[in-house]
Amino acid sequence: MLRKLISGISCIVFLLLMCHIDGPAELSAASAEKPDEIRLEYLYINKKMTPETEKKITLFRELLSGGRVSITGKIADTAKVKAVEVSIDNKSTWRKVRSTKKNTFRYSFRAEKGATYGLLIRITDAKGNTNNIENTFKGITILDRSLYNAVGDALNSMIEAxxxxxxxxxxxxxxxxxxxxxxxxxxxxxxxxxxxxxIIIHYTLNSVTPDYKDKVSVALNFDRSYTVVKTGKRRSDEGSTVMIFRIDNGKLSLYSVRGQPLFGFTK
Amino acid sequence: MTSANAEKCLRNLPVGMRPASLVPLLLISILVLMAPAYAADNEVHFSNEFAYTYNDITGPGGDDSSSLTRGFRYLNIFGFMGNGTVRELEYNFNLGFKATDDRRNDVATFSPTNIQGRMTNKIHTVNAGDTFESFSQYSLSTAVKGASYRYFNEQKNSPEITMVYGYVLPRWDTIWGGVETRAIERTAYGMRIKQNFSPNIWAGISYVQAKDRPGTRIMSTDPIYDSNNYTVDAEYKPIPGLAFRGEFSTSRTTVSPTSLAAQNEERTHGTASRIEAVGEGGPSRVSLEYERVSTEFQSILGSATPDREKIKSKWRYTMTKNIMLNLGLLWFRDNLDGQKAYRTDSYTPEAGFTFKNLLGRQSATADLAYRYDRKFGAGNGSGISTADHMTTLNYRDRFGPVDSDANVGYTIYSTERDQRQAKEYTYNLSLNSRHEIGEAYVVKPVVYLGGMTSRDDLALETDRIYEYSFGMGFELLKLKLNSDFRIGQNVLEKTAAGTDNSTKTFGSFNVYYRPPFLKKFNEGMLYLRSFVNDFRFSTQSRSFRENSVTLGVNLQY
Known part of the structure; x- marks a missing residue:
């Protein structure tokens, strides 16, 4: 009974809140300035669909195929596309890219470690109208540290805490x-x-395997020693575990644990 | 160096170190010579970290309690990676090896860590070696030693087809290694087809099989699995900021609990489903999730907790510019098939506030959180109910040049029928600061004070833990040298009879130096790490001291 009551209340709260959710402010403002016919239907950056609202993208260089950032997009069918241009230096220079009959286009560029690229896409239709270029902006940062080091940093932060x-x-x-x-x-x-x-923990990494989307599997050996508060005795043990981290804009956070737990093992 | 000298040097090295250190050194030499020959679109990098450690353990309790291995020990971690473009093909590769004579680091003296290569022409992608394809939560989220192939033409918005095959083994040398690295031989293969129907809708279907080879049991009682998972998952975003996600999976599993008889095989069939709605917009972020995983559902290569029905909701609301509210509720229960003697319902409501700019102080942030953890063990009455309360307060602020971080916590543990009645207080304060002296030196003092008091109201016993430490960091900017030291004590005081009080006195000293001659090696660094832990127990036969000094060099090119 209580369960049903709680789930019912949760649903009502959720729906009430949803009624008050407005779309992102920048979207509404942008659509007022430019005709909506010339717009991107979708944009993939490194095979990941990136919505218009996602403006900052942080990538590990070693997860880029061939060290290149690939961009694939589709322009809404409402526009008769004459030209598509891409800028990766915040509108300083533009490079024409070929669009297909289905209004899709593809572009890639070699990215350097530690660099930041200001990506914008300019679409021009047969009448000479252009899209709202600012809406397509993405700030792409390529981290100057390796994924291996980032995994080490994430594990060290967890162990220190x-x-x-x-x-x-x-x-x-x-x-x-x-x-x-x-x-x-x-x-x-x-x-x-x-x-x-x-508690004292030492570890060595066995393998760091990314899925080239948003996760990385980390296998490690560990040894730990600790004093059991109940008995006052010192204990030590060792083992191996697999931890899966989610990568979100260059930040790693623990997503899943397999095998012998390194943390949370007393319950 | 002449060959005679080289041989002499080799003889002087500890026995276990000779072959292991030579292999990476040889590879490094080859790579350094090879690197400039590569064109701008192709690059190779290597990294090598070599650490040589001396551990000393004294005192009667050291053998049982220390996590260190006595004597001189080495650890070498070598990585070789590259990427580039050959005609239309983009490639990446990553190779790694580890060598050590410290069995606490690894059971094997020499072992490959990563062996992986990947090639794509933007439509077809092949990965070989260490392969990690994550299909969905219930189907596949495990790395394998094998290969995968993916077809996806973004321009044509084709279906994304992924196939994977490999061994589910934690390490490469399990395939050919000896007794220490043995594991049950589990093979996995799977396939996934995902289609983006529009920018706002996608759906995927997956099939995954995990199969253990019976002859590879480590213990005769090890279960042997033959598991098949069929999964459908999808996402729909009807409006910007609102997303619905769902997943349904069915599993058919054969489990052989022992190797003794075929009739022991158990065949199970279970299902798992979850649906999640996430809304984000304006000041609110709301999520609602429902999940039901049947008792017999098995996800060998994915993640699921069998025998669980769950509802989870979260609401994050920015009330004002400086106040944020977090509300959450988690409910779950087991005993879905009535197979247990009693059912347990767990309710965990939580509420938290974050205050910024507190009392007009721009640098002040406070987090106040409360969580109630209620478990009802019902059914035939054999279950035990618990009601725990946890309150925490965190306050961070900056007073002049000093950054402070203070935490206090109060927890009440209450388990019915006088099983447990306890209270726990935790408190800690850390202060740190940074002072620049001219342009060449930086000094960073750190002070930490912390503790915990745990009171058992039934046994009338109290445990107290105190820890205090002082440390200082130094940066010599022109010399590119960083160092730090820390000294302190950790004290455990107990009132229960027959238990030990203990005191650990500890100290550590570290130096990190980037000498000019390693400038060519990006992030090339020499380091020294050392620590002393001196443990004193009321029972003196348990006391011991451990000292450790490590010298290391880290090169990246």
Whole structure:
């Protein structure tokens, strides 16, 4: 009964909130300035569909095929396209790209580590009208550190927070879509903090395997020692585990855990 | 160096280090010579980190309790990666090896870490070696040692077809390695077809099979799986800022719990489904999720918790420029088929506020959060109910040159029928600062004070933990040298009879130096890391001290 009541209330709250959600302000403003016929229907950057509202994109260079950023787009069929041009230096220079009969186009460029590219797309129709160029802006940053180092940094942050029993800092490294349920994971880690004192963890990476979309699988060996608060005795153990991190705009957060848990192992 | 000298040097090296250190050194030499020959569109890089450690453990309790291995130990991690374009084909590759004589680092002296190559012409993509294809949550999100092929023509908006095959093994040397690296031989293959029907709708279907080879059991009681998953997933975005996602999966699994008899095989058939709605716009972000995973559902290569029905909702609301509200509710239950003696319902509502610009202080941020964790064990009455309350407060601020981070927490644990009644207080404060002295030096002092008090109201016992430390970081900018030290104590005081009080006194000292002669190697660095941990227990036979010094060099090219 209580369950039904809670789910009912949640649904009502959700629907009420949805009624008050407005579209992004920039979208409405942009459509007022330029005719809506000349617009991008979709845009893929490195095979990932990027909505118009996503303006900042951060990429690891080693995840780029051949070290290149690839852009594929489709222009809405409402426009009779005469020319498509791409700028990667914030409108300083433009390069013409060929569009197909189906109004699609493709462009790629070699990206350098640590560089930032201001991507814009200019579409011109048969009458000489152009799209709202500003709406197509994407700031693409190529990180100057390797994915391997980024994985090490993410693990070090988690271990530092775990050893210092900083629950808030630790959970900030766990993704909201964590597959084992984030709240339950938090409880397990908190249980470790209550049950153990003076935790020391060392690890070595076995493999770092990206899926070239938004995840990376990390296999590692670890050893840890800790004092069990209940008995006051010092213990040490070792094992291996696989952690899957989600990559979102260059930031890694824990998405899933397989095998022997490194954290949250006392519950 | 002459060959005679080289041989002499080799003889002087510790036995375990000789072959392992030579292989990467040889590879490094070849790569350094090769690198300039590559054209601008093709590049190779390597990285090598070599660390040589001396660990010393003294005291009667060291053998049982220390996580260090005594004596001189080395660890070498080598990586070789590249990418480029050959005609229409773009390629990436990544090779890595690890060598160590410290069994705490690895069970094998020499082992490959990454072996991976990828090639694409933007429509066809082939990946070989370490392969990670994540189809969906229930079907496949596991890396394999094998290969995958993907077809996707973005310009034609074709279906995205992915096929994958490989061994599900944690390491390469399991394939050919000895007893230490043995694992059950599990093969996986799968296929996924995903179609974007419009920029706002996509759907995918996946099939995945995971099969264990019976003859590769480690223990006779190891279960052997033969599992098939059929999955459909989709996403729909009706308006900007609103997304619906759903997934349905069915599994057919044969499990052989022991190797003793064929009739022990158990065949199960289960389903899992979830639907999620996420709305984002204006000051609000709302998410609602429902999931039901049947008791017999198995996801060997994906992620699912069998025997669970769940509802989760979250609402993040920016009330004003400086106040944000977070509300959440998680409910789940088990015993979906009535197979257990009792059913457990878990309710976890939580609420939190974030205050910025607190009391007019621009640098001040406070997080206040409360979580109630209620579990009802019902049914025939054999279940035990719990009701835990957790409150935390975090305050971050800057006072002049000092950054502060303070946390306090109060938790009440309550389990019915006098199983547990306990309270826990946690508190910590860290202060750190950065001072520039001229243009050449930076000094960074750090102070940490923290602790926890845990009171068991039933046993009338109290545990107290204190930790305090002081540290200082130094940066010599012109010399490109960083160093830091930290000293402190961690004390555990217990009132329960027959248990140990303990004190750990610790110190660490680290130096990181980028010498000019390593300038050619991007991020090339020499380092020294050292620490001392001195553990003293009431039972003196448990006391020990561990000292460790590591010298290392990290090169990247």
């Amino acid at each position: 775990y050893q210092g029993k900083a629950l808030g800092s630790f959970m900030a490294c766990v993704d909201d879509s964590f597959t084992g349920e984030k709240v339950e994971y938090e409880k397990s880690v908190q249980n470790d903090f209550s049950a153990l004192n003076d």
